[in-house]
Amino acid sequence: MADHGVTVQRFFVADSANDALEAAQRLKAKEIVLKAQILAGGRGKGIFNSGLKGGVHLTKDPKTVEQLAKQMIGYNLSTKQTPKDGVTVKKVMVAEALDILRETYFAILMDRACNGPVMVGSPQGGVDIEEVAVTSPELIFKAADQIKKLYNLFLKIDATQVEVNPFGETPEGQVVCFDAKINFDDNAEFRQKEIFAMDDKSENEPIENEAAKYDLKYIGLDGNIACFVNGAGLAMATCDIISLNGGKPANFLDLGGGVKEAQVYQAFKLLTADPKVEAILVNIFGGIVNCAIIANGITKACQELELKVPLVVRLEGTNVQEAQRILSESGLPITSANDLEDAAKKAVASVAKK
Secondary structure, three states: OHHHHOOOOOOEEEOOOHHHHHHHHHHHOOEEEEOOOOOOOOOOHHHHHOOOOEEEEEEHHHHHHHHHHHHHOHHHHHOOOOOOOEEEEOOOEEEOOOOOEEEEEEEEEEEEEHHHEEEEEEEOOOOHEEEEOOOOOHHHHHHHHHHHHHHHHHHHOOOOEEEEEEEEEOOOOOOEEEOEEEEEEEEHHHHHHHHHHHOOOHHHHHHHHHHHHHEEEEEEOOOOOOEEEHHHHHHHHHHHHHOOOOOOOOEEEEEOOOOOOOOHHHHHHHHHHHHOEEEEEEEEEEEEOOOOHHHHHHHHHHHHHHOOOEEEEEEOOOOEEEEEHHHHHHOOEEEEEEOHHHHHHHHHHHHHHH
């Protein structure tokens, strides 16, 4: 944000208590705010497994920053948005604390209904914008200047959302973005290499990082029926229909469109490595995907990985007859399904038998 001319607090990022102390001393600020850095909201009301309460603290003493950082770094912070055990804090932000005279909310986000970006603002604190315009017109100009810069940022970084909360005004009349959440368009990774290189994957499940290496979209769930699907919409529908038939999906795995045999093998490897998985449901609708490639990948994976859980396969679309021939001649214990409903029922029944 600072690189694009947006006003933010002066800050440093530290990954040790000693670095945090040095950062606090370098700031030479009247008051310092220390923020635990995790990819989750609700940090202020969070609790550390070190016993420390709150992931955001204010102090005027740099020594206190060091003591607080010792209770943050290396410990798990639990908030309403984290898993039950919390997330390990590896870094803290040490920033200059500023007084906020007035807090507002401002966001720019992509809106499907409008076919483009929409600005959303909410004045808080009971002060009408008209009153501000009369009494302090220079503040309106400063806010407008910051909004222009935020919009420029939104376009330049291929964002899908820039949310500033609070978008505040200091007693000195400075307009500052005190906290922000930015989402980026995954499709723009090729031209936003610097930003995507900053992606902290340490908070992801290891299996999600492994899946990403093979261009597989994987999200772990808490059930026992693994889903192996092409296309996000079909993956969601498959999870839903498993639930509808009394089962629980173990994951959301999207192969995408340009699937290759090696990806199928790696996907099976990931699914079979999950101890929760008691059955695998393959649901492929071959439009741009060739069903025969999927079938060859399945047979190779089953033979080499010595599959030990029931496998239900539903294939439809491009080259489906050839794919069904490959599977039937493989000699593997594969249960074929006629449609998605049939596949879900057979997958749920295979787990129930166990």
